[in-house]
Amino acid sequence: MPITVENLTHTYQQGSPFQATAIRDISLTIRDGEALALIGHTGSGKSTLAQHLNALLTPTSGRVLLDGRDINNREVSKRAVRFEVGLVFQYPEHQLFEETVARDIGFGPRNMGLSEAEVDARVRAAMDMVGLSYETMKDKSPFELSGGQMRRVALAGVLAMRPRILVLDEPTAGLDPRARDYLLSDIARLHSDGTTVVMISHSMDDVARLATRVAVLEQGRLVMEGAPNDVFMQVDRLGAMGLDVPAASRLVHGLRARGIDLPDCCLLDELADLLEKLLKGGTGHAS
């Protein structure tokens, strides 16, 4: 159980006229090796929750445990926690600052106090993981790259620290379909290589593709949690919160309403196979 969140509440600017409670009494466990998706409307507290996972925000009340240790405890080094739990912000390309791609990616490892040789090795490996060629890209300025490439440089900057747990805040926002596809494959590969992934997303199809578990936030509270198939089949409940469901779930929901018996499903490829079997298999449902 790498991360346990216990009764977490966070209030911004407490005691001022601008105070706002972003998350209330959230309890959640993030298991080793899973891919957890956080979904919810804008302002539901997803990003606030994510920033507690590596101690960037301090809880107003409640605790966040990493391997059973309270990460906000004075004796726990927050920097060490941040190397374990890598957080990729929304639009991470806005944080690039170095003169070259390689130096920017090496910022994290260098802060870890690694030797230059080790930093270099990690930069190579991280660039490889996100599909950037070390030889052609390392000396370029990050500011002359395309949006999609910048995003991957920023992702590599976090991956180079080799975090056990990777938290991504809307990793595909603002990318064109191809860049988005690349990035999702990168994340899927990291997950299958054993990294625990926590991903915030507004794209339900991305979530359906990657997540092994989905948690739904509404107005700062955790309201639903479960396997993607279970969560996404509650089309009406999610709809009432102003949330979409993957195209496949919507189709299954609609077909069921017309009396066609289908199992839970949130992936288009899977659904296509199911429908194909159904159509070939018999005419029982046709009437």
Place this chain on the structure above:
Amino acid sequence: MLRDITLGQYYPIDSPIHRLDPRAKILLTVGFIVAVFLVGSLPGYIPIVLFLVLVVRLSRLPVNMMLRSLKPLRILLVFTFVLNMFFGTGERELFRLGFIVVKEDGLMNAVRFSARLIFLVVGSSVLTLTTAPVTLTDGLERLASPLKRIGFPAHEMAMMMTIALRFIPTLTEEADKIMKAQSARGADFSTGNLKARAKAMIPLLVPLFVSAFRRAGDLAMAMEARCYHGGEGRTRLHVLRYRRGDAVAFGAMALLIAVVVLQGRLQ
């Protein structure tokens, strides 16, 4: 982190003082400053104090909020007090400790100048605490518009101030986000010597400048797309109008100044 810093002091509640016309508030603040300077003796501050207490009560501002505005002034206040106290030139000595001599007029001046400083700061912070920054620049623009005839770019100045103020929260938020993003990569902004700390700012400042320029470009484009061409012939959505409250406030200020002047004459 940075989110905790209050930028612009505006305290958004509703009160008779908040509702006053910004032009009136600016002029009244000037009037108040004049009144404070007209006071020549210690008892002369009594009407000033009464007036300030009345205004603060009317504004419904928490008193500790007012006192907080004095905090950055502590050192200056101590200096003013101590310097005046030791450099009296009068006849009557109050006490002597080695080479330190405190004279009566020195002590009086120390109290007077410190009080004057406190009243000036508290009085003008009522203006900034009760007036939203954008309303304030609006008032300034209107007050300065007669100067347009002699070529003073009142509208442009006000527009620049409004945009600058408008972007302070945006850039603060952006800076906060970048700081967090770099902290997530192990950046350390708070420890080390001066050189180390200055160096640690680079990962914050470079992205912040990039973002500020990008936003400025976007804003210029958006303004042009909506045919912005400066202040000429431009009408306003919110036209400022003096109301009865403003008249009452001007009356009260006139009374205060009259009392202060009279008191000066009588002594």
